[in-house]
Each structure stands twice: as structure tokens, then as C-alpha cells.
Amino acid sequence: MDSKHLQHLYCRAGFGIGYNQSTTLHKTTKKRVVSKLFKESESYQLLEIDLSEFNILKELPYKKLVTTIGKKELRALQKKGRKKVKSLNVAWIDRLTNSDAILREKMTLFWANVFVCKDANIWHIQQYNNVLRTHALGDFRQFVKAIAREPSMSKYLNNRQNSKGSPNENFARELMELFTLGVGNYTEKDIKGAARAFTGWSFKYDGTFRLKKNKHDFGSKQFFGQEGTFDGEDIIDIILEQKQCAKFICDKVYCYFVNPIVDNNRLNEITEIFYKDYNIAHLMRYIFNSDWFYESKNIGTKIKSPIELLIGIKKIVPFSFHKPKQVYYLQKMMGQILLNPVNVSGWKGNTNWIDSNTLMFRLKLASVLLNNAIINLDEKGDIEGTFDAYYSRTKNRKQYIKANINWNAFNNEYLNCSTEQLKEILISSPIDPDTDALLANLDIENNKDYCIQLMSIPEYQLC
Amino acid sequence: MERREFLKNSALASSLFMVPSFIKAFEKYSHSTLGYKKLVIIQLAGGNDGLNTIIPYTNDIYYRERPALAIKKNDLIKATDELGFHKNMGGLKNLYDQGYLSIINNVGYPNPNRSHFRSTDIWQTASNSNEYLTSGWLGRYIDQYGKMPHSGIEVDDSLSLIMKGENINGIATKNARALFNNTQTPFFKKVIKHQRDNHLSEHNLGYLYKTMIEANSSAKHIFQTSKTFHTTIEYPNNPFAKQLKTTASFINSHVNSKVYFVSMGGFDTHNAQSKRQEKLLDVYSTSIEVFVNDLKKNDTFKDTLILTFSEFGRRVKENGSEGTDHGTANNVFIIGKNLKKPGFYNNAPNLGDLDVNGDLKYAVDFREIYATVLDQWLEVNDERILNKSFGKLNFI
Numbered sequence: 001m002d003s004k005h006l007q008h009l010y011c012r013a014g015f016g017i018g019y020n021q022s023t024t025l026h027k028t029t030k031k032r033v034v035s036k037l038f039k040e041s042e043s044y045q046l047l048e049i050d051l052s053e054f055n056i057l058k059e060l061p062y063k064k065l066v067t068t069i070g071k072k073e074l075r076a077l078q079k080k081g082r083k084k085v086k087s088l089n090v091a092w093i094d095r096l097t098n099s100d101a102i103l104r105e106k107m108t109l110f111w112a113n114v115f116v117c118k119d120a121n122i123w124h125i126q127q128y129n130n131v132l133r134t135h136a137l138g139d140f141r142q143f144v145k146a147i148a149r150e151p152s153m154s155k156y157l158n159n160r161q162n163s164k165g166s167p168n169e170n171f172a173r174e175l176m177e178l179f180t181l182g183v184g185n186y187t188e189k190d191i192k193g194a195a196r197a198f199t200g201w202s203f204k205y206d207g208t209f210r211l212k213k214n215k216h217d218f219g220s221k222q223f224f225g226q227e228g229t230f231d232g233e234d235i236i237d238i239i240l241e242q243k244q245c246a247k248f249i250c251d252k253v254y255c256y257f258v259n260p261i262v263d264n265n266r267l268n269e270i271t272e273i274f275y276k277d278y279n280i281a282h283l284m285r286y287i288f289n290s291d292w293f294y295e296s297k298n299i300g301t302k303i304k305s306p307i308e309l310l311i312g313i314k315k316i317v318p319f320s321f322h323k324p325k326q327v328y329y330l331q332k333m334m335g336q337i338l339l340n341p342v343n344v345s346g347w348k349g350n351t352n353w354i355d356s357n358t359l360m361f362r363l364k365l366a367s368v369l370l371n372n373a374i375i376n377l378d379e380k381g382d383i384e385g386t387f388d389a390y391y392s393r394t395k396n397r398k399q400y401i402k403a404n405i406n407w408n409a410f411n412n413e414y415l416n417c418s419t420e421q422l423k424e425i426l427i428s429s430p431i432d433p434d435t436d437a438l439l440a441n442l443d444i445e446n447n448k449d450y451c452i453q454l455m456s457i458p459e460y461q462l463c
Numbered sequence: 464m465e466r467r468e469f470l471k472n473s474a475l476a477s478s479l480f481m482v483p484s485f486i487k488a489f490e491k492y493s494h495s496t497l498g499y500k501k502l503v504i505i506q507l508a509g510g511n512d513g514l515n516t517i518i519p520y521t522n523d524i525y526y527r528e529r530p531a532l533a534i535k536k537n538d539l540i541k542a543t544d545e546l547g548f549h550k551n552m553g554g555l556k557n558l559y560d561q562g563y564l565s566i567i568n569n570v571g572y573p574n575p576n577r578s579h580f581r582s583t584d585i586w587q588t589a590s591n592s593n594e595y596l597t598s599g600w601l602g603r604y605i606d607q608y609g610k611m612p613h614s615g616i617e618v619d620d621s622l623s624l625i626m627k628g629e630n631i632n633g634i635a636t637k638n639a640r641a642l643f644n645n646t647q648t649p650f651f652k653k654v655i656k657h658q659r660d661n662h663l664s665e666h667n668l669g670y671l672y673k674t675m676i677e678a679n680s681s682a683k684h685i686f687q688t689s690k691t692f693h694t695t696i697e698y699p700n701n702p703f704a705k706q707l708k709t710t711a712s713f714i715n716s717h718v719n720s721k722v723y724f725v726s727m728g729g730f731d732t733h734n735a736q737s738k739r740q741e742k743l744l745d746v747y748s749t750s751i752e753v754f755v756n757d758l759k760k761n762d763t764f765k766d767t768l769i770l771t772f773s774e775f776g777r778r779v780k781e782n783g784s785e786g787t788d789h790g791t792a793n794n795v796f797i798i799g800k801n802l803k804k805p806g807f808y809n810n811a812p813n814l815g816d817l818d819v820n821g822d823l824k825y826a827v828d829f830r831e832i833y834a835t836v837l838d839q840w841l842e843v844n845d846e847r848i849l850n851k852s853f854g855k856l857n858f859i
Contacts, residue, residue, distance in 0.1 A: 158733040158784060166783020170733050173577070173789075183581050188820055260667075303667050335621045343728075345580040351670055355622035356612065356678035357635045359671065360645035375650040387649045429668055434657040456650055458671040 001030050007428055008299045009288060011463040012257045013037055014102035015311040019413050019425050034288045038281065041104035041137060046130045049091050051122060054081050058123050061205045084122040088129070089331075089338045090324040096307065097314045107136035107280070109307065110256050111143075114249070115179055116346040118339065119152035125339060127207050128152040140249065140278040144180065144236050151203040157344065160202055163215035167195040172235075174344055180239045182248045186224075193223040198232045246275035250283070257287060259298045260350040266292060300429030300462045303350050306334030306362070308463060313366050313455060316426065317410045322402040330401075333361050359461075366455030368401050375456045378443040407448060414447050422447055426454045429462040500840055501714055503723045503769045504601065504625070506586075507747065509730030510579065511773040512740060513793040517566060517811075518547050524814040528780040532736055532787065546811055551745040554752030555796070562805040563755065564798050565858045567832065569812040571792030571825025575775065579731065579789070582774040587625035589830050589849050600833060601722045602628035603848045604841070609721055613681035616713060617724040618706040625724055632674070633722075634681050637709060643686035646679045655679055685718055692716035696757040703727045704750035711754055715761040721841065730773060734784035747771075755798065768840050768859065769798040772829065779814055780821050791818070792825035795832060797858055804858050831856055 003022050010017035025033055065074050099105045111132045119125040128150050135143035147153055154160045157171035172194035176186045200216030203209055221230050224238050239245055250271045254262050274283045287293055321327050331337040367375045377387045435457055444450045518534050519525050526533045539547040540556050548556045558564040574592040576582045588596035605614045606628035615633030617626045626633030636642045692712050698704040706725045732739050758764035776793030812823045834853040837845035846852050
């Protein structure tokens with residue numbers, strides 16, 4: 001497979017490709033490389049952090065908890081649990097960097113921005129995250145049904161408060177608007193019908209689903225022109241009968257994996273594929289095996305999400321933070337904190353990641369992480385000396401990000417690469433001619449410096 | 464050739480060769496003579512429950528539809544025979560008493576959308592409810608009149624649609640110093656200096672270069688203008704107040720920005736509304752009052768208009784979880800020194816005449832308010848920015 005195409009596939013299905021792997025796969029056919037990606041994602045591990053000290057929270061119902069450990073202690077334990085959500089965030093970042101099941105992990109990240117959810121209960125949100133991971137390449141129908149039963153979702157969109165006689169429409173509305181059909185493809189009447197069907201859908205203290213029969217409305221409802229004593233599962237089945245549902249999901253897949261500018265013919269083509277069986281793996285395999293996926297208009301055209309940017313750097317130059325809260329801070333500054341979406345519509349992506357503030361931060365990210373914020377600059381024949389002046393001013397400033405950087409790992413793979421090869425590995429977009437001229441005019445000391453320089457040009461923001 | 468002439472020519476020549484056309488374009492307009500009036504837009508994101516903010520405390524329907532949530536007559540700050548402020552809106556009531564507040568009731572638009580995101584887009588782009596625009600109304604103001612990215616500042620870590628123009632975007636910053644320091648990185652300055660082409664903004668790469676150049680030209684101005692200003696007023700300790708404090712420091716130091724945007728979240732109260740809204744209104748009201756005092760102290764209040772909106776109000780009837788679901792029309796607060804019609808601009812909404820979903824029918828189109836602000840406050844052609852002609856109101 002052509003190295004440019006390999007890089008494109010791995011940027012979209014994962015977080016980029018290293019020099020060694022690119023060289024190894026160079027002689028393999030596209031079909032086999034794609035198969036390999038799926039094969040490596042067949043087995044996977046759930047993402048689980050050590051929560052043993054919180055076991056009791058899912059072993060006893062609330063009333064018994066209060067009598068067993070006392071109200072004050074319970075509150076303290078719950079508070080401690082909320083802080084663990086940050087630990088899960090850090091563990092997820094590690095997983096994205098190190099997992100072999102890269103496609104599954106990338107899909108999990110994608111679905112987390114479709115079925116957007118947030119919860120302070122660490123048991124529930126960890127379980128939710130693993131539902132995303134389990135169904136990431138599976139049957140979309142089962143996926144939606146599983147999501148609707150999750151405690152975290154039930155709380156996030158108030159379905160827990162949705163009961164017979166006094167429905168709460170929040171979940172029903174977002175299910176259709178954001179998870180399956182898109183705004184404008186249903187009526188207010190459909191929302192009222194769906195909300196009634198999901199009444200009484202709740203959960204037990206151990207995180208499993210339960211139907212509160214006395215809260216469920218068993219009466220007849222109207223939904224999409226049909227009438228019946230529908231429950232939540234029936235509603236999801238009727239939604240999936242609409243081809244619009246397949247199209248809505250395919251549109252999201254196309255924007256995320258192919259090109260933020262949607263080609264309607266291609267969208268219709270993959271909608272037909274997905275509508276047949278709602279099988280996510282079939283859809284993704286079709287896309288990655290198609291010729292049009294590799295057209296040059298689709299390569300290097302997508303603006304990386306902050307997480308894609310961060311993981312991409314980490315995969316080239318491995319590093320670990322001294323303090324986990326720093327990885328949280330970076331996510332905040334760039335506008336994407338995993339497990340903490342801004343709202344239920346999720347991150348809009350592409351150019352929405354970029355404004356003056358976030359762009360300057362992102363351009364500086366590699367140097368901040370890897371080189372104490374310094375991007376070396378030795379231009380042939382440069383006499384202005386702005387470099388020294390700037391860094392002498394900033395030299396004494398406190399270093400905020402402290403990380404252990406594994407330059408050895410980088411050198412093992414890249415020490416003997418030519419500068420041209422390093423550039424090809426790091427940059428997938430065509431390089432602006434003026435910037436390319438600047439790069440050509442740099443006095444390159446070593447590949448470490450050059451790597452940071454390349455990661456600091458606007459082109460590195462694209463994949 | 465005279466030495467002076469030579470210097471002038473060579474400076475001109477080098478600027479032609481070295482400076483990207485974007486920067487040139489910006490510099491051309493940097494001395495444009497826009498008025499000195501400022502506009503601050505605040506969004507209460509999530510859909511604030513207007514009926515429990517400005518309470519129709521003599522309305523039987525209100526009490527009938529909200530057995531759990533209705534606010535009792537003796538638990539609010541009465542303003543007129545019909546309407547009262549939420550008890551935690553004392554700060555706003557003070558502004559009302561001084562004649563600095565005009566409340567426009569029942570503001571909305573035809574065929575209201577009850578999605579947060581869609582309705583926020585409609586309010587921020589000033590579109591019809593069936594129309595999808597990719598630029599915000601303040602962004603289009605920057606495009607056509609401000610001309611510089613920093614003509615509009617969103618005091619946040621990232622930029623909202625309201626500040627995105629067709630060609631120029633506003634600037635997002637909570638910390639002007641950090642932004643300035645980043646743009647001064649020698650490597651970036653070099654990258655910018657090497658740019659000769661007018662990059663096409665429709666491609667993502669062009670968009671990145673353009674944004675980088677915009678950041679560079681604006682961060683310097685914002686930082687260098689505002690760095691010497693320090694307010695002597697104490698603000699409450701919360702993120703919203705901090706954003707207002709930063710906004711005041713930009714306005715009071717005379718940063719060359721015309722429009723500001725600040726958003727405060729948390730108003731989506733589907734359950735346990737009373738306690739939550741109580742806290743939010745307290746934060747909003749106390750912070751706004753301090754903000755106005757800061758502006759007054761620096762003699763900039765007379766030139767500043769503050770408009771607060773929420774993407775929709777909430778349903779008249781409460782839901783089953785001591786909360787309210789998404790609704791439609793809502794009140795808009797206008798704060799300024801010389802208002803034409805302080806107090807209540809129009810009648811309270813008619814709770815006896817609701818739409819099929821049980822929601823309010825709007826009386827004032829929000830774009831009439833925008834048109835009025837553009838025409839009578841910022842003194843620009845409102846039709847050019849709103850793409851349509853709207854009637855004007857009479858509050859400024």
C-alpha cells in the first residue's frame with residue numbers, strides 16, 4: 001500500500017502511523033491492511049480503573065448504605081468517587097495511545113461524541129464508556145437500545161424523572177434530534193409519544209436496568225403515524241425503519257472519517273449500505289476499502305480534534321505527565337475534555353476547534369509538551385536575533401507542564417530517518433509553499449528539533 | 464533621492480513583499496472612525512425560565528400550572544402591580560429602580576425551535592427558524608463595519624458562532640497576556656512573515672493561516688491596551704463575574720473593540736429547578752450589578768449597552784420532576800444609562816393564549832431588538848447585517 005494512503009488510513013482509523021510500521025506495511029495490499037485493522041480490534045479490554053474502595057456503592061441500595069456506613073461518610077465516599085472520573089479520563093487517554101485495537105478505540109471516541117453523556121457517578125460512567133467500546137463496531141440497533149438503558153444516560157437526560165402522567169421529554173427529544181434522526185425529521189407529537197414510551201425506564205443501584213412498572217405508561221401511543229402500546233424498544237425500532245436514521249449516522253461517519261465536506265453521492269452510497277443491516281463494521285470496512293476514500297481531496301483535509309492532536313504527538317514521542325491534572329488542563333484549553341462534553345450536542349468538530357486562542361495554543365502544544373515551550377529557530381542567514389530576545393524574556397517563567405519524555409524511543413525509530421521522511425510521516429496535508437520554503441531554509445540540528453518544528457506548523461493541525 | 468523619501472519607499476516596498484495581504488487589509492482599516500459605543504451581549508445558556516425570573520404574581524394560570532414551582536407572592540421583589548423580580552434578582556432590581564433597565568417581555572420568533580442548539584444558532588445568527596446561516600450577527604458586524612478581528616471579543620476560551628463572520632472572525636480570549644505571548648513566539652512570527660499568498664479561506668489550511676494571522680494582529684492591540692488597567696472594584700468569585708471583569712477591563716482601557724459576548728451556562732432546569740435557578744440568578748444579578756458599577760466608575764457606562772437573552776424560555780406548565788421543559792418566548796434585559804423606556808417595555812405574556820404545545824406565543828421578534836441596537840446604538844445599516852428589514856422598537 002502506498003505510504004501516503006497508509007498514513008491516511010491510519011490517521012482516520014487511528015492516530016497516525018509511525019515510520020517502522022509504515023515501512024513494514026508498505027508491501028501489503030489495501031484489503032489486507034484494512035482486514036488487519038479489524039482483526040486487531042476483535043479482542044479488546046474494557047477500560048477499568050481500580051475502584052475497589054467504592055465497591056460498596058453498588059452492592060447496597062441507598063437506604064442500606066446510609067445505615068451501614070452513615071450519611072456523612074457516604075457523602076464523602078461519593079465525593080471521592082466524583083474525583084475518580086478524572087482518573088478515568090487519564091486512563092482513557094493512555095488507552096487511546098497504547099491500545100492495539102486502534103480502530104475500536106477510535107470508534108469509541110467517535111460514538112462518545114454521538115451518544116454524548118456525562119455523569120459524576122464513577123461506576124456508571126465507566127460502565128457507559130464500556131458500552132460505547134463494546135458496541136463500537138457492532139449492531140447499531142442493539143447499540144441504541146443499550147444506550148437507552150444506561151444509568152448515566154437515564155440521569156443525564158432526565159429519563160429517570162420521566163413517568164406516567166407527567167412525562168419528561170428530554171431524552172425522547174435528544175434521542176431523535178441528536179442520536180438518530182437529526183432536527184426537523186420528527187414532530188412535537190412524535191416526541192410526546194416517544195416520551196410516554198420511555199416512562200418508567202430506570203436502573204437499580206448496581207447499575208442494571210429496571211422497568212418501574214408503576215411509572216410506565218402502558219397505554220396506546222402515536223408515533224410516526226403508527227399507533228400501539230409502544231415501549232422504548234419499539235420506538236427505537238420504528239426510528240430505525242426511517243432511512244433518515246441511517247443517513248444521519250452516515251453523515252456523521254463521513255464527516256469524521258472521510259471529509260468534513262460531505263459528498264452527497266457518497267453519502268447516499270454508504271447510507272444504502274448501512275440501512276441494509278445497521279452493522280457498523282460492515283459500513284466502516286466498505287469505506288476503508290473504497291477507492292474514493294483515498295482520493296487526494298480527502299487526504300489531510302480534516303482539522304484534528306484536540307485529542308487527535310495530543311495522541312498523535314504522544315505516539316511519535318512517548319511521554320508521561322508528572323501530574324495527571326495537567327493532561328486535563330490541556331484538554332480544557334483546547335476545548336475537548338473527555339467525559340466532560342460541553343453539552344448534549346457534543347463537539348462540533350473541524351473548524352469549530354479553531355479560533356485565535358485555541359489555534360495559538362495548539363500550534364504551541366508540541367513545544368510545550370516536549371521542549372519547555374521552545375521551538376528552535378535557526379534560519380540560514382538570519383541576523384535579527386528575535387529568538388534569543390524572546391526566550392530570554394520567557395526563560396524565568398515557571399514551567400507549567402512537566403513530563404517525562406522518552407526521546408530514546410523517538411531516536412530508535414527516527415534517528416536515521418531523512419528530514420524528508422520525517423516530514424512525510426508527520427504531515428499529511430500539502431504544505432503551503434511559503435512555509436515549505438521556510439522549512440527548507442532552516443538549519444536543522446537534529447531530528448528532534450525538526451520534529452518539534454514540523455509539529456508547530458499549521459499543516460500539522462490537519463490529518 | 465532624498466533620504467526620507469528613500470526610507471519611505473523602501474519601507475513601502477518591504478511591506479509589500481513581506482506583509483501578507485490579510486495584515487495589510489487589517490492595517491488599512493485600523494484607523495477607521497467607528498463610534499465609541501460598545502455593545503455587550505450575554506447569553507443565559509440552557510434556556511432560562513423567564514416566568515420564574517420575572518414573575519406574573521397576580522396571574523391565576525401561572526399558579527395553577529405550577530403547583531410545585533410557582534413563586535409565592537410574598538417571596539419575590541414586586542416591581543409593578545402584576546410583575547415581580549425573583550428574590551435573588553435584587554441587583555437587577557436596583558438597576559431597574561435607577562432607570563437603567565428595560566425589560567422586553569415575550570421575545571421570540573415564528574415557528575420556534577425547542578432544541579437548545581438550533582435555537583441558540585437562530586438567536587446567534589439572526590436567521591429564520593428554517594434557515595441555516597454559518598455566520599453570526601456580530602460576526603457580520605465585524606465583517607462589514609469593525610473590519611478587525613478584535614472589533615469583537617468573546618471573553619471565553621473558544622469562539623461561538625455569534626462572533627464568526629463570513630470573512631473575519633472575532634477574537635476569543637479570557638487572558639490577553641497568554642494569547643499575546645503565544646503569538647510572539649519567534650517561529651510563528653517567522654511563519655507569518657514568510658506568507659505572501661492570500662490564502663483561500665474556504666480550505667481548512669487557508670482557514671488556519673488566516674486565523675493565525677488574525678490572532679497575531681489582534682492580540683498585540685488587546686494586550687498592550689489593556690495591560691495597564693486595573694479595576695478597583697471587587698467582583699464576586701465565580702467564572703461569570705470573572706468574565707465580566709475582563710470585559711470591563713477591555714472597555715475601560717478603551718480597547719478598540721465594539722462588541723463583546725459572554726455566555727453563562729446551567730439554565731437547563733428539567734428537574735429540581737428552584738434551588739438551581741435560585742443560585743444561577745444570584746450569580747447573574749450580583750455580577751451584573753458590579754459590572755455596571757465598574758463601568759460607571761470609569762465613565763464608560765454611558766457608552767455601553769448590555770443585552771441579555773436566553774435561547775428560549777420554558778414551558779408554562781411544570782413537568783413531573785419539579786422542573787420545566789423547553790419552551791419558546793422569553794424576556795430580554797436591556798441595560799444602559801440613557802434608555803428611552805426604562806422599566807417594562809411591553810406587557811407580560813398572555814398565559815391564557817398558548818400554542819398547541821402549551822408554550823407562549825411571542826409578541827416581539829428578537830431581530831427587531833437587534834435591528835434597533837444596530838441602527839440606533841451602533842449606528843450602522845441593520846439591513847446589511849440582518850439581511851432583511853425589521854421594524855424598530857423604541858427603547859434607546
